[in-house]
Amino acid sequence: MSAWWNGADENGIISHMVKQTSLAVAALSAFVAAAYPAPYAADVSTPEKRAAKIEQLWTHDKASDVRIWPAERLKPEAVQKPFSLTEWELDQSNLVIGDVLNPQFSVFPAKGEGRRPAVLVFPGGGYHVLGWNKEGTEIAEWLNSLGFAAFVLLYRTDDRDGALADAQRTMGILRRDAAKYGIDPARLGVIGFSAGANLAVRLSTNWRSRTYEKVDDADDQPCRPDFMLPIYPWDIRPRLNSTDPWKGWEKTMALAKEYPVDSQTPPSFTIQSIDDMCEAETAVALDFVLRRAGVQSEIRIYPSGGHGYGLRRLGKPTDVWSYEAASWLARFAGPASVR
Numbered sequence: 001m002s003a004w005w006n007g008a009d010e011n012g013i014i015s016h017m018v019k020q021t022s023l024a025v026a027a028l029s030a031f032v033a034a035a036y037p038a039p040y041a042a043d044v045s046t047p048e049k050r051a052a053k054i055e056q057l058w059t060h061d062k063a064s065d066v067r068i069w070p071a072e073r074l075k076p077e078a079v080q081k082p083f084s085l086t087e088w089e090l091d092q093s094n095l096v097i098g099d100v101l102n103p104q105f106s107v108f109p110a111k112g113e114g115r116r117p118a119v120l121v122f123p124g125g126g127y128h129v130l131g132w133n134k135e136g137t138e139i140a141e142w143l144n145s146l147g148f149a150a151f152v153l154l155y156r157t158d159d160r161d162g163a164l165a166d167a168q169r170t171m172g173i174l175r176r177d178a179a180k181y182g183i184d185p186a187r188l189g190v191i192g193f194s195a196g197a198n199l200a201v202r203l204s205t206n207w208r209s210r211t212y213e214k215v216d217d218a219d220d221q222p223c224r225p226d227f228m229l230p231i232y233p234w235d236i237r238p239r240l241n242s243t244d245p246w247k248g249w250e251k252t253m254a255l256a257k258e259y260p261v262d263s264q265t266p267p268s269f270t271i272q273s274i275d276d277m278c279e280a281e282t283a284v285a286l287d288f289v290l291r292r293a294g295v296q297s298e299i300r301i302y303p304s305g306g307h308g309y310g311l312r313r314l315g316k317p318t319d320v321w322s323y324e325a326a327s328w329l330a331r332f333a334g335p336a337s338v339r
Contacts, residue, residue, distance in 0.1 A: 040093040040312060054085050057095035057133050064107040068169050070215060078102045083154070086129065094134040096125065100157045103166045105173075108140035109182065110149040117187035117333040118149040120170060120225070124194030124234070124308070127160055134310040135193040142311055143191075146326055147334070149183050155199065165212045167203045171225065172218035187333040189227035189266070194278070194308060197230035197270075201286065204228045204266050205259045227332045229325060230270045230286065232307050234278040237285055249279065253288045261289045267296040269328040271321045273305035300324055 044050045071079050078101030088096045110116040121143075123135035130136070132152075140150035153170050156162035171188065178185040192200030207224035214220075230236075234245070238256050241247035255261060268290055272283035283299045290297035305318025313319045 042091055042093045044087070044090045050087055050090055053090050053093070054087070054095060057090075057093065058085060060106055060137060062106075065104050066107070066173065067102060067104045068166060068173060069103065073212075073215065074102055088129075089131070089134070092134070095132040096129045097132050097154060098129040098157055100130065100154050103153065103155050103162075105151045105153045105170050106137075106140075107181065108137075108144055108150040108152065110144055110147055112147060114182075115178070115184035116147060116149045116182055117329075118151065118174065118181070118183040118189075119143050119229075120167070120174065120188070120190045121150055121152045122155065122167070122190065122192035122196030122199045123152065124192070124196040125157070126234075127163065127195045127198075128157055130154055130157065130196075131193070131308070131310070134308070134312065135196060138311050139191065139193075142322060146329060148329070149181060151181075161211065163199055164202055164206060165210070167199055168207070168210055168223040169212070169215070169218065171203070171207075171223035172221040175221035176218040185221075187226055189229070189333060190225040191229040191231060192233075193231045193310065194234045197233035198235050200225070200228045200230050201233060201236050201255075201259050204268075205261055224264075225266045227267045227269075227329075229329075230268065230283075231321070231325075232272050232276055232278060233270065233282050233286065237282055249282070251281070253285050255285060255289050261293050261295065263294045265290060265293060265295045267332055268298070269325055270297070270299045271302065271318070271325070272299070273302040273307075273316075273318050275304045276307045278307060298328060 042053055044053050081099060081101050083100055084098040086096045086098055121136055121139050123130040123132060125131055136152040140152050143150040151174060153166065155166040174181065174183065174188060175185040190200045190203060192198070203223070204225050207222070210219055210223070236255050236259050237249040238252060238254060239245055239247065239249055268286070270283045270286055272280045274280050280301050283301065287297045287299040300321060302317040305316040309318060311322055
């Protein structure tokens with residue numbers, strides 16, 4: 001744990017959270033080990049196997065994909081340029097997508113009758129690429145198992161402001177077309193991972209006005225999420241170097257100015273581990289700022305787990321985060337209150 005907490009944690013608050021989480025992990029560890037196989041290794045030793053794996057991982061209902069911008073709002077080269085489907089993490093059964101210039105969302109509908117709660121999913125990848133399976137489709141399928149509809153957004157890469165506009169626009173489309181998708185527009189939240197968590201926080205604190213000129217009636221709909229789940233968030237605290245997020249962040253209980261929290265910021269559930277390269281202090285600072293503004297917020301700080309694991313069970317304390325998140329979701333937007 002960073003030394004700066006020695007003064008900030010005089011009452012042992014952080015240590016207490018870690019201790020309590022460790023006890024929960026111990027209680028659930030046997031169940032987790034029995035229920036989920038840890039390895040996701042894939043044989044990609046030949047070009048043919050790599051091609052087959054890419055095709056398998058990219059399989060989804062492509063007919064339901066929605067391009068969110070009309071062609072005239074995109075750069076000329078964006079309309080025809082395909083996404084790049086990279087081989088970076090194929091051996092981990094994760095398709096990493098780059099060159100997203102023409103953003104879209106994919107639909108993962110919930111089963112059951114009535115208007116379902118829904119979650120818009122933001123995969124991570126440092127705003128350069130997007131983890132399609134590990135932080136996208138696998139998350140959507142988990143949300144479906146909880147009774148939530150899910151939508152995975154492939155937002156623009158290498159364009160943070162563009163990504164925010166993509167998120168705002170998608171929220172408006174989903175609320176306008178709520179009847180089509182069978183969702184409750186008043187129970188539409190967001191979940192994001194790493195850079196996707198950054199986007200979730202940015203959207204949740206920048207919803208009062210669109211960052212782009214109106215396209216159609218979808219932009220008349222509110223784009224405020226009803227709840228957010230920033231999962232191992234990245235780069236939301238003030239930076240030590242304004243142009244390079246990897247130089248680290250100030251040791252302060254504050255967020256960067258791009259994330260103006262106030263009393264209308266949505267309720268939040270955040271997780272992070274002590275050994276996360278993006279620092280557990282990130283989640284603690286977010287929780288502190290939210291609570292100070294009167295926003296309902298919960299965090300879980302785990303002793304270890306690293307970064308970028310999604311839902312995958314790897315024998316780490318973070319393996320249990322989805323159980324705690326599911327309980328939180330049930331309280332805020334769960335299918336038990338389907339109407």
